Amino acid sequence: MKKLFLFIGVLSMSFMSAQDMTDALRYSQQDILGTARYRAMSGAFGALGGDLSALQINPAGSAVFLNSHGSVTISTSHIDNDVNYSDRLANRDSRNLNFNQVGAVFIFDHYNDDAIINKLSLGLAYDQTANNVNEFAAFGRSSNSIDNFFLAEAQGLPLDLISRRSGESIDQLYSFLGESEGYATQQAFLGREAFVIEATDVDNPNNTSYFSNIAPGVFDQEYYYESTGLNGKFTLNGGAQINQVFYVGFNVNSHFINYDRVTEFFEGNNNAGSNVNEVTFTNKLSTTGGGFSAQIGGIAKVSEMIRLGASFESPTWYYIEEETTQRLETFSDTDGRSIVDPDVINIFPEYKLRTPAKATGSIAILFKQHGLISLDYSYKDYSTTKLSSDENISFSNLNREINDNLQGASTIRIGTEWRVENWSIRGGYRFEESPYKNDLILGEKTGYSVGTGYSFGKFKIDIAYDYSEQERTEQFYPNSGFNNAALVDSQMRNLTFTFGMNF
Template sequence: MKKLIFVFTAIISMSAEAQNITDAVRYSGTDLNGTARYRAMSGAFGALGGDLSSLNVNPAGSAIFLNSSATLSLNVENSSNEVSFMNSFNSNSNSNTDLGQAGAVFVFNNFDENADWKKFSLGFNYNKSSSYENDFLAFGTNTRSINNYFLEFAQGIPVDLLEVDLTRNQTIAGVYADLGEREGFAAQQAFLGYQGYLYDYEPDNASSPFAPYTSNVATGSFDQEYAYAATGLNGKFSFNFATQYQDFLYLGLNLNTHFINYERMTSFFEVNDNTGSEINEILFEDRLSTLGSGFSLQLGALAKVGENVRAGIAYESPTWYTISEETTQYLKTYSLELGEAIVDPNVVNIYPDYKLQTPAGYTGSLAYLFGTSALLSFDYTYKDYSTTKFKPTDDPAFRSQNELISNELKGASTFRVGGEYRIENWSLRGGYRFEESPYSNGFTVGDLEGYSAGLGYNFGNIKIDLAYDHSSRENNPQLYQTGLTDRFRNSRENSNYVLSLSFGL
């Protein structure tokens, strides 16, 4: 069994690598998810309402329902990655089926014809916010070694902390665990590299760029493979209240609870035959398990502006998350002269919970209704990702990450356009969306572009809707945040097929 280690005193030193800007962006973003009608129109529902997933944009939308209704949506996601690294190319594809949405709205009419408040509605809805299902492989020939990752963490770490004293009955697991409890993440990484014979301690060797540690991996070329595999999702449960004032104004409120379930495993393998290199192969595995829960609220208003024009405005508060994480690590090295060295602490690091505050969102919407036969809708949303914060903000490592977030992230706009045309009981739909990159450089994570289409049939008390949406985005992430910071390009495409069943209650 793996040994469980609760890392308390070392939270400052470990958080610089374990919680970083990449995590902040991952948990702050949302995908296009929901009912088939909503997705077929690319989510442009802020001024329309009358759909359970429209509550994700504007909570006033539930007061548009004429009758109580429920909707269930199943989603099939197909994704593909085209990865290039150091002039090498690889591609793969994945598929996943899940419950994308489920909910109901209950409408309570006021039968007093002279009353200003015509009705109110109560809604309950589950919506998947983001999918973390993904895996890919990047490989190529580099001039920098994964050894740089461990060497950078070793700087400033006394060598006596990295040694295992067999005369005192110390073990790899015991020292690794003790370092995690007393010194933190950086010391654990330095320990892995030292015990894997990636470097030696030579205090008099001032010529080494990593003095007093000197690398046992000679310079030259390195054949490298980086494998990434992740599962999980970010989901949201919403309790909705909305009301209609006279015949032109609708107001709504959402109280949302969020959850994160994210599992990630990275594996890095490197081979070299460089002259003078004492280490010829390195395999480094790192596993992360993340669970989180959060809360947010939304306010919205929807108004009839003339006979055919609808307008909406909505505010979504930050989501305040509490997140817990666990990690395990494994290192194996091989020397043509000395053979194999395995550093397997068999330890689960359990870190203290931390807080994450995601950015608030502001949405403005317009829609034009061509009688009862057609409509055209437009949404604009703005989020300032530079306001994302790790908490407590007085933690030195979190302060450093928050400064990085403030400098490297920016405000990002999202544009969504959707239309619907009705032919008797049939409805034909289409949409387009564009999401700006949250990064100031527009390079680490690129802009997203997507389009959608769908159709539906109204049987009366039952409605069936189908949708297809496609999106593409190019990312250029770093292999690691420290040491080996080379980037690879990942062009990712997502195609989704959605089936929704709606029925009156």
């Protein structure tokens, strides 16, 4: 049974080591994994509506429905990661099946063409906003050792602080350091307890300088990453048709986060004079959170062919909780194996995350009942992402880093649909700018999609395939003394099935 402890809120600088800019960005991004029709057109629905996932882009889309409608969607996902670390290539993929959309819109007609309000709509929907299942591995050779991670955290700390007293267990001191000193000091303790680092003067309890037991040279390294979970939101929607040509709507959204990650780093060396020849460092993170946001939007029939749409999504205000566990193992050719495995779960104080707002403008060209072309443009300023706390924890340094490194990013989505009797043929393209000023950290995302559907009248079946690709630099331990990283090229493939029904 794991012991539990809570970091004291006033330890702001130590607490900061547990959160970084990557975490803030991960929960600020949304990618509606909606209906097959929506995905087949790459999500370009801001001026169209008439689809359950379309109202996640523009809430006015619910009032476009001619009849009450419901749908349910499942999808398969396949992520293929090509990893380059120190000019060595590795490939690993992950697959999973998701229940990623369900919802219904209820239409209330006034049946009076002369009325100002011609139609009212009420929508209830669930949409998955992120698939957190991912896996990759990196293999390479480096002259930079993991010992730098532990040395950077230890320098300046008194030896007495990270040394066990007589009769004191690893669990007890690891827990004490977390409660009283913070996450960074725990790392220094792990490094010394596993003999990765040692004090310059072991007989001086006030010693504050440390050296590595790993000799310089060449290091064979392996890094494994595996994450699971999903993010999603539940939506309550209301809409109206006005004067036959205007549609307006609003959403109130309840969001949730479920993200779990395991990383394991292995390093081996045969360097002359090295007292430690192998290091295995395992970290587990579990994140849960909940939040809320609101949306408002409108669609206008400019003519029989042209529709314009505009929508605004407020920031999402999240409350997030995180837990971590750690394990460090070393091996020496002369002294054997040392295992430091604290039987402790680090429970961090709850913090608040405010994600950026998003504005979307849309245009659609309709060719009567034969087909359509649709374009959406969205803008989201990621530099406005902010972390805060009710526990008197300061995130000023991290917020400054976010402001300095993130930027406003544009997204363009283009979709088309053509009808032949009861069949529909669809396609789409999307382009998303990097939220980073330096796009070597996270590159642009591009993708395309195709799909088809068949209407039986009351019932409808749709299928879609979409592909996207994005490169990123995966730093193994961000904001630490060990800055090694791998280049990850991810290709995402999804196959989506939707069953819809009018009622």
